[in-house]
Amino acid sequence: MEKETVIEVKNLTKAYGAFKAVNDISFEVYKGEIFGFLGANGAGKTTAIKMLTGIITSTSGDGSVAGYNINKQRDKLKENIGYMSQKFSLYEDLTLMENVEFYGGIYGLSKKQIIDKATLMLDRLHMNHIKDTLISDIPLGWKQKIAFSVAIIHDPKIVFLDEPTSGVDPITRRQFWDLIYQAVEDGITVFVTTHYMDEAEYCDRISMMVDGEIYAIGSLQYLLNKYDSKTMDEVFIKIARG
Amino acid sequence: MKTFFAFVNKEFKHIFRDRRTLIILFGMPIVLVVLFGFAITTEINNAKIQVVDLANDVYSTKLINKIKASGYFSVKEDTKNINDIERIFQDGKVKLAVVIPQSFSKDLINTNYAQIQIITDATDPNTSNIITSYLSAVFKQFEMEEGYTLSTNLEINTRMKYNPLNKSVYMFVPGVMTIILMLVSAMMTSITVAREKELGTMEILLVSPLKPSIIILGKIVPYLVLSLINAMTILLLGLFVFDMPMLGSYLLLFTEIFIFVLASLILGLLISTVSNSQQTAMLLSLMGLMLPTILLSGFIFPISSMPKILQYTSDIIPAKWFIIIIKSVMLKGVGITYIWKETLILIGIAIFLLVLTIKKFKVRLE
Numbered sequence: 001m002e003k004e005t006v007i008e009v010k011n012l013t014k015a016y017g018a019f020k021a022v023n024d025i026s027f028e029v030y031k032g033e034i035f036g037f038l039g040a041n042g043a044g045k046t047t048a049i050k051m052l053t054g055i056i057t058s059t060s061g062d063g064s065v066a067g068y069n070i071n072k073q074r075d076k077l078k079e080n081i082g083y084m085s086q087k088f089s090l091y092e093d094l095t096l097m098e099n100v101e102f103y104g105g106i107y108g109l110s111k112k113q114i115i116d117k118a119t120l121m122l123d124r125l126h127m128n129h130i131k132d133t134l135i136s137d138i139p140l141g142w143k144q145k146i147a148f149s150v151a152i153i154h155d156p157k158i159v160f161l162d163e164p165t166s167g168v169d170p171i172t173r174r175q176f177w178d179l180i181y182q183a184v185e186d187g188i189t190v191f192v193t194t195h196y197m198d199e200a201e202y203c204d205r206i207s208m209m210v211d212g213e214i215y216a217i218g219s220l221q222y223l224l225n226k227y228d229s230k231t232m233d234e235v236f237i238k239i240a241r242g
Numbered sequence: 243m244k245t246f247f248a249f250v251n252k253e254f255k256h257i258f259r260d261r262r263t264l265i266i267l268f269g270m271p272i273v274l275v276v277l278f279g280f281a282i283t284t285e286i287n288n289a290k291i292q293v294v295d296l297a298n299d300v301y302s303t304k305l306i307n308k309i310k311a312s313g314y315f316s317v318k319e320d321t322k323n324i325n326d327i328e329r330i331f332q333d334g335k336v337k338l339a340v341v342i343p344q345s346f347s348k349d350l351i352n353t354n355y356a357q358i359q360i361i362t363d364a365t366d367p368n369t370s371n372i373i374t375s376y377l378s379a380v381f382k383q384f385e386m387e388e389g390y391t392l393s394t395n396l397e398i399n400t401r402m403k404y405n406p407l408n409k410s411v412y413m414f415v416p417g418v419m420t421i422i423l424m425l426v427s428a429m430m431t432s433i434t435v436a437r438e439k440e441l442g443t444m445e446i447l448l449v450s451p452l453k454p455s456i457i458i459l460g461k462i463v464p465y466l467v468l469s470l471i472n473a474m475t476i477l478l479l480g481l482f483v484f485d486m487p488m489l490g491s492y493l494l495l496f497t498e499i500f501i502f503v504l505a506s507l508i509l510g511l512l513i514s515t516v517s518n519s520q521q522t523a524m525l526l527s528l529m530g531l532m533l534p535t536i537l538l539s540g541f542i543f544p545i546s547s548m549p550k551i552l553q554y555t556s557d558i559i560p561a562k563w564f565i566i567i568i569k570s571v572m573l574k575g576v577g578i579t580y581i582w583k584e585t586l587i588l589i590g591i592a593i594f595l596l597v598l599t600i601k602k603f604k605v606r607l608e
Contacts, residue, residue: 075451078449078450083446085446087441089446090443091252091256092441094259102251105248105252106245107245110244160449
């Protein structure tokens with residue numbers, strides 16, 4: 001079966017003066033997969049994700065996401081992607097339900113669509129009892145799940161998760177990954193950055209980024225074999241040492 | 243449009259749940275206007291003045307008794323030498339001296355016309371001003387009672403010592419109203435955007451299909467409504483607590499307030515594009531706006547006496563134009579034909595700031 005490409009990036013570069021935060025990266029992401037975008041802090045992951053989500057323009061190179069050019073068709077692109085930042089950005093002074101209404105609203109969903117979505121989402125999260133609770137009164141791990149559900153409320157083709165699990169305990173992390181699998185079942189492609197190397201095993205394919213460049217890309221097994229390692233940590237250390 | 247309403251709806255929720263914003267919004271202006279207002283409209287009671295009576299005749303004595311009888315002044319007459327005035331002022335207790343010339347009675351009788359000199363210590367120009375106007379009233383009364391009904395009979399020659407330029411006390415209330423309206427408006431929008439940045443929600447908004455212009459408009463509209471309510475409060479305080487006259491058209495006044503508030507709100511948004519935390523935004527709008535505005539709007543210091551470079555700088559301060567407008571409408575009762583130039587400048591500044599803000603918003607994304 002021919003794989004459908006949803007993200008295609010060619011020679012993408014972002015330079016700030018002489019410093020190249022992202023240096024000539026090329027890769028593809030296929031429909032329905034979980035693509036792990038791994039790298040240490042400061043490797044250029046966030047810069048890359050900002051170019052893919054249309055927040056910043058690339059210095060050179062090109063790419064398309066969900067079939068739309070990342071520099072020229074941003075409006076269309078933005079309608080078709082979801083995004084969750086590492087801060088689980090929800091409005092603390094609004095209730096869970098009000099946050100859902102707001103994010104649904106700015107993506108142009110109708111009142112009815114929002115209610116349907118919210119009902120489904122609250123059921124899945126088992127959070128019906130706190131739908132009128134202020135976000136500031138909800139624990140961090142729960143907020144993270146809500147933030148993710150809100151990021152995919154408009155059924156995007158692709159969801160970008162920027163370090164979605166930072167600062168969360170391992171059990172909650174595991175539960176969070178269950179939510180990601182659920183989204184994949186619903187037909188959403190997941191693009192996730194992380195610096196937890198052990199999370200790589202949850203991904204279908206992984207890219208390893210060091211100093212703005214992609215050093216390796218492939219399935220977990222492929223990378224382990226290539227670098228003759230037992231864990232992703234080892235792979236990372238070997239790549240980082242060059 | 244739907245996305246815009248979702249945005250505005252959210253903003254109103256923020257406003258009503260955030261006590262701090264509400265306090266800034268309604269508490270601060272009232273406190274500031276009352277504080278500023280009362281601090282500058284001091285009543286005169288027992289003001290110490292020096293009378294140097296060089297004439298020492300019937301009319302001069304009558305005049306001095308008149309001054310004493312008014313109850314506003316405590317009169318010192320311990321010198322007949324005008325050269326002592328300098329020393330007396332330097333002691334600092336006396337703020338004003340009246341010099342009655344030797345030929346006072348003679349002039350009045352022969353020519354129907356006499357001169358009195360008032361010298362004031364203008365290191366404290368407002369007090370001096372107030373005392374002078376109280377004193378002038380006493381002189382007027384004297385003219386009436388003595389039958390010299392023409393106001394030109396007595397020529398009062400006021401010399402403001404140490405500060406040759408001085409403006410009317412009516413300057414203050416419009417000035418205070420202007421500055422507070424501006425500060426509060428700018429502070430509100432700058433803080434609200436900075437808060438989105440602090441919480442990281444701005445990132446989400448930028449990834450969403452919302453256009454920067456919708457975000458900017460969505461931030462302006464709710465605060466425009468609140469600022470206008472605020473303006474009403476300040477205006478009512480000015481009218482009823484400080485007895486500001488209102489001679490012009492209310493419609494014109496509200497239109498001008500609308501334009502000025504809009505410019506201030508946009509200014510706040512512009513500030514927010516360079517500040518990443520609420521504290522920075524607050525300090526920037528407080529310090530960055532308050533000082534130049536107070537110094538260069540003509541509110542306290544007359545612009546005409548500034549060096550040329552500062553005079554040109556003052557032209558880009560929106561408050562300067564609004565003070566001119568509000569004074570013209572309220573005190574002089576003029577129509578748009580007299581202030582269309584200032585109004586256009588204000589609109590121009592607002593549009594310029596808006597374009598700059600939208601640009602800045604976009605540049606940030608690059």
